[in-house]
Amino acid sequence: MTTPPGPGPETPDRDPARRATIADVARAAGVSPSTASVVFSGKAPVAEATRQRVMAAAAELGYTGPDPRAASLRRGRSGIVAVVLEEHLRTAFLDPVKTAMMDGLTDGVATLGAGVLLLRDDADAGSDAPTLATAPVDAVVLIGCSGRMRTALDIVRSRGLPVVVIEGDAGDEVPRIELDNREAAGQLARHLQGLGHERVATVTLPFDVERRRGDVDEDRIAQGTVEVTRERLDGVREVFPDVRVVASSGSFIDEGVLAGRLLFAGGGTRPTAVIAQSDLLAAGVIRAAEEHGLRVPEDVSVTGFDGIRVDGLGSHVLTTAVQPAVEKGRAAGDAVARMLAGERAASIRFTCVFREGTTSGPAPTKTADDAPVDRRGVGDP
Amino acid sequence: MTTPPGPGPETPDRDPARRATIADVARAAGVSPSTASVVFSGKAPVAEATRQRVMAAAAELGYTGPDPRAASLRRGRSGIVAVVLEEHLRTAFLDPVKTAMMDGLTDGVATLGAGVLLLRDDADAGSDAPTLATAPVDAVVLIGCSGRMRTALDIVRSRGLPVVVIEGDAGDEVPRIELDNREAAGQLARHLQGLGHERVATVTLPFDVERRRGDVDEDRIAQGTVEVTRERLDGVREVFPDVRVVASSGSFIDEGVLAGRLLFAGGGTRPTAVIAQSDLLAAGVIRAAEEHGLRVPEDVSVTGFDGIRVDGLGSHVLTTAVQPAVEKGRAAGDAVARMLAGERAASIRFTCVFREGTTSGPAPTKTADDAPVDRRGVGDP
DNA sequence: TTGTAAGCGTTATCAC
DNA sequence: GTGATAACGCTTACAA
Numbered sequence: 001m002t003t004p005p006g007p008g009p010e011t012p013d014r015d016p017a018r019r020a021t022i023a024d025v026a027r028a029a030g031v032s033p034s035t036a037s038v039v040f041s042g043k044a045p046v047a048e049a050t051r052q053r054v055m056a057a058a059a060e061l062g063y064t065g066p067d068p069r070a071a072s073l074r075r076g077r078s079g080i081v082a083v084v085l086e087e088h089l090r091t092a093f094l095d096p097v098k099t100a101m102m103d104g105l106t107d108g109v110a111t112l113g114a115g116v117l118l119l120r121d122d123a124d125a126g127s128d129a130p131t132l133a134t135a136p137v138d139a140v141v142l143i144g145c146s147g148r149m150r151t152a153l154d155i156v157r158s159r160g161l162p163v164v165v166i167e168g169d170a171g172d173e174v175p176r177i178e179l180d181n182r183e184a185a186g187q188l189a190r191h192l193q194g195l196g197h198e199r200v201a202t203v204t205l206p207f208d209v210e211r212r213r214g215d216v217d218e219d220r221i222a223q224g225t226v227e228v229t230r231e232r233l234d235g236v237r238e239v240f241p242d243v244r245v246v247a248s249s250g251s252f253i254d255e256g257v258l259a260g261r262l263l264f265a266g267g268g269t270r271p272t273a274v275i276a277q278s279d280l281l282a283a284g285v286i287r288a289a290e291e292h293g294l295r296v297p298e299d300v301s302v303t304g305f306d307g308i309r310v311d312g313l314g315s316h317v318l319t320t321a322v323q324p325a326v327e328k329g330r331a332a333g334d335a336v337a338r339m340l341a342g343e344r345a346a347s348i349r350f351t352c353v354f355r356e357g358t359t360s361g362p363a364p365t366k367t368a369d370d371a372p373v374d375r376r377g378v379g380d381p
Numbered sequence: 382m383t384t385p386p387g388p389g390p391e392t393p394d395r396d397p398a399r400r401a402t403i404a405d406v407a408r409a410a411g412v413s414p415s416t417a418s419v420v421f422s423g424k425a426p427v428a429e430a431t432r433q434r435v436m437a438a439a440a441e442l443g444y445t446g447p448d449p450r451a452a453s454l455r456r457g458r459s460g461i462v463a464v465v466l467e468e469h470l471r472t473a474f475l476d477p478v479k480t481a482m483m484d485g486l487t488d489g490v491a492t493l494g495a496g497v498l499l500l501r502d503d504a505d506a507g508s509d510a511p512t513l514a515t516a517p518v519d520a521v522v523l524i525g526c527s528g529r530m531r532t533a534l535d536i537v538r539s540r541g542l543p544v545v546v547i548e549g550d551a552g553d554e555v556p557r558i559e560l561d562n563r564e565a566a567g568q569l570a571r572h573l574q575g576l577g578h579e580r581v582a583t584v585t586l587p588f589d590v591e592r593r594r595g596d597v598d599e600d601r602i603a604q605g606t607v608e609v610t611r612e613r614l615d616g617v618r619e620v621f622p623d624v625r626v627v628a629s630s631g632s633f634i635d636e637g638v639l640a641g642r643l644l645f646a647g648g649g650t651r652p653t654a655v656i657a658q659s660d661l662l663a664a665g666v667i668r669a670a671e672e673h674g675l676r677v678p679e680d681v682s683v684t685g686f687d688g689i690r691v692d693g694l695g696s697h698v699l700t701t702a703v704q705p706a707v708e709k710g711r712a713a714g715d716a717v718a719r720m721l722a723g724e725r726a727a728s729i730r731f732t733c734v735f736r737e738g739t740t741s742g743p744a745p746t747k748t749a750d751d752a753p754v755d756r757r758g759v760g761d762p
Numbered sequence: 763t764t765g766t767a768a769g770c771g772t773t774a775t776c777a778c
Numbered sequence: 779g780t781g782a783t784a785a786c787g788c789t790t791a792c793a794a
Contacts, residue, residue, distance in 0.1 A: 414771090
């Protein structure tokens with residue numbers, strides 16, 4: 001009685017305003033829902049004739065495949081991996097290293113059949129944007145290591161989601177993808193030492209969420225929460241214990257310029273070599289040096305870190321530690337995949353490759369107590 | 382009978398290996414599931430005492446809130462908006478305009494309580510990554526206008542998802558966010574015309590998915606599928622109908638360099654002004670000009686498009702059309718929000734602002750039939 | 763190869 | 779303010 005004897009299956013017993021469901025399709029095709037489901041998932045063999053009938057019915061009803069929401073509830077998987085960045089997207093993607101990493105990551109999770117949901121670690125109570133606490137994700141990748149990462153980590157753990165950390169320490173339970181920051185930085189420092197440099201300064205990434213610029217004292221170093229910064233600094237200090245430490249507020253060319261001005265314009269003794277903790281910072285330092293009439297590498301050597309292509313470096317080739325950024329991302333994706341498969345993912349430590357460029361050279365022979373003359377007098381009143 | 386008289390609620394009638402559900406919490410708290418649900422959603426008033434009991438039970442059971450998958454099935458919303466990019470992520474995020482747009486977009490969708498899922502328009506059958514066809518998203522934002530966008534559009538429409546297009550034409554049904562490309566380009570051209578330029582070339586974005594570099598003939602222009610490219614070109618041709626057209630394969634400084642070399646090294650007559658369709662291209666053109674010993678703007682004027690900050694431009698300030706990239710993204714987010722709310726979102730057309738910089742100047746006075754001498758002889762054998 | 767049936771964990775609705 | 783009930787749309791043992 002509920003099904004009026006209409007002129008065929010094209011008059012099914014359902015509200016036409018409603019979207020068709022797989023049950024509708026099955027009914028129209030005269031098969032069971034499970035068969036229809038299998039036709040779409042391909043998880044079991046189906047007779048070709050049956051398949052055709054189901055597809056035809058689907059086309060007829062405008063059914064375009066299983067509702068992902070229902071499927072993910074049933075399967076217990078959403079096919080989405082959250083990536084938690086510690087900053088504004090614009091900022092995150094300004095950093096070529098992060099971009100490369102993201103690329104590897106999307107690759108990595110794609111093999112697992114997942115997509116990447118961008119999340120910020122400060123998207124909290126205020127807005128009702130999907131947070132780590134509410135997003136339908138299967139796993140989480142944490143990038144960076146700000147203080148807020150602890151919060152993120154707590155949420156993730158209480159949700160019981162697999163998690164991988166890139167460049168950060170989340171305890172032994174959590175697999176991490178890291179770099180031999182200390183060793184690579186040490187190598188750069190030794191390179192400069194071999195060239196005879198003694199008055200060396202280093203321009204670092206931020207030490208903490210405050211991201212304050214300028215000279216840094218021991219206290220702040222000790223209290224720093226950003227692992228990478230400290231590791232790279234430690235590597236340098238092994239070689240140059242008394243290195244002057246200037247912090248930037250982020251990995252940008254402009255920040256490098258600011259730090260460089262501080263180093264070169266200041267009245268004190270100028271360094272003959274600057275070890276920047278990123279290529280972008282290094283590019284800025286070089287620019288600042290040139291602003292002050294200093295030649296690179298004749299008057300001052302500058303090294304970077306990352307091994308990315310930096311625009312605006314002119315003909316310089318940066319002496320730097322090349323890190324496998326894309327691979328790092330891919331490794332994170334793989335680790336997530338493994339955890340989702342129930343395996344235990346191990347932490348991975350990647351190795352940087354030292355690359356000698358044209359921005360480092362022999363230390364200038366000392367003429368006086370001071371550094372080379374500022375040929376353009378920019379720093380003078 | 383099913384609940385053994387254990388020593389209290391901490392011995393609930395459930396498999397302890399399973400994650401607690403809201404039903405478990407409700408049972409432990411001695412309330413109904415609906416009440417427990419309301420405690421978490423806050424969608425209805427609950428007595429404080431009840432609330433406390435539920436929260437306590439949740440804490441006890443390690444329940445951290447509703448399962449997003451189940452909630453999204455029930456609600457019919459996943460809180461996720463897909464963003465379809467026409468390229469590799471790394472490539473997409475290399476483009477400052479896109480990054481800025483993405484930023485605005487995440488802002489825009491956040492007001493709606495949604496996150497952004499990154500999708501590529503070629504992530505198809507091959508892998509089983511979540512595609513437009515299978516991702517649990519509430520709405521879709523299409524960026525760009527490659528040929529593959531049509532496919533994406535078909536999928537989206539058959540799924541009945543709200544969709545917004547940024548910089549592309551998807552028919553009148555689909556709200557779009559666009560720019561006054563033609564007018565803005567025309568303005569730049571008139572600016573150069575006013576400065577006396579006659580031999581003008583333009584370096585364009587790609588015309589089609591092939592992205593072939595080099596001089597372009599009428600046929601290819603006519604067959605071009607990329608709206609932006611054509612619109613900006615049209616604007617220029619209104620003023621300079623015979624402009625030489627050189628296509629790049631993307632908005633990159635390097636591409637600008639290649640195009641610039643073609644223009645400046647070639648034996649033919651050199652342009653006195655180059656209208657690049659993006660700031661990055663313009664930066665490359667400038668670099669190429671300087672390679673060839675040409676001064677900007679004395680020997681050749683160069684204009685860009687976008688108004689982003691370009692690193693590596695030295696002291697130049699680009700003459701360009703400044704587009705409101707972040708606003709575009711936010712507008713897309715807003716449009717999606719409106720559509721999700723059942724309203725009909727209108728298309729929006731943003732306006733660029735002409736900015737005169739230091740890279741454009743009066744046309745050099747003609748000395749011979751040829752362009753200024755290549756002072757460094759780079760182009761000579 | 764196909765069908766039956768039992769959920770997946772929530773939340774909207776409505777009655778109390 | 780709280781509770782019973784019925785979906786939401788699908789998948790997958792298991793049985794036939």
